[in-house]
Amino acid sequence: MRQKKNFNVVEILLIVTAVIFLYEFVILDTGLLILVAIFSIGVYVGKNNFKKMWGKVLFWSSIIIIFLTIMETFAFKLFALSILSYFLYKLYKSRQEPYQFRPEFDHIIDQDETLQKKSTLFTNRWFGSQYTKASAYEWTDVNIQSGIGDTVIDLSYTVIPKDPPIVSIRNVAGTIQILVPYDVEVSVQHSVLFGSLRIFNYMEENMWNKVVHFKTDQFEDSSQKVKIFTSTLIGKIEVKRV
Secondary structure: OOOOOOOOHHHHHHHHHHHHHHHHHHHHOHHHHHHHHHHHHHHHHHHHOOOOHHHHHHHHHHHHHHHHHHHOOHHHHHHHHHHHHHHHHHHHHHHHOOOOOOOOOOOOOOOOOOOOOOOOOOOOEEEOOEEOOOOOOOOOOEEEEEEEOOEEEEHHHOOOOOOOOEEEEEEEEEEEEEEEOOOOEEEEEEEEEEEEEEEOOEEEEEEEEEEEEEEOOOOOOOOOEEEEEEEEEEEEEEEEEO
């Protein structure tokens, strides 16, 4: 028997916002719909001619105008206010009634188990660039989220461990650059909304909403290798030999 789906608050807000958007664009002010349609064409034309200066100007100006137009709608303001109120309410409830998770086990667990807290190479950062040391350093896997800025990792100053090191970076905007020694094989999985890519001698410009995966020929058989997972909204990834 098929179960009935229970909608949460965020899903209800999204449905209500979509309905108000349609009502506002189609019935109240069709001029907004025409404006968005015109500049959506501008985005498409600008993307197809992005190598030219006028294409870049058309693309980004159209994106900005569409974004500002949507921000001016009543539906967007209502949605933003509702989401803010919802999360403030959840924050208030969590402070008043903190949730305690008490797992039940069928067997006794050793309560004396100890953990070691290790230092990390990078931290999550909204703005600014981060770099590895320009001198010898101990490797620890990288798993960070950053806002706007560049991230540079130079693997030539560290010892590559036997277990393949992992680099995982999620970025809003900026350049991710990873410098790899010649005797180290790599596997790169990259997701981007808009940007470019350069992995050794391979280059790809004007990538639009793509997910790619590359690895060197000897990756599977090598004992010296690194796995790279990156994603960015707007930006560039570079993997170079040093």
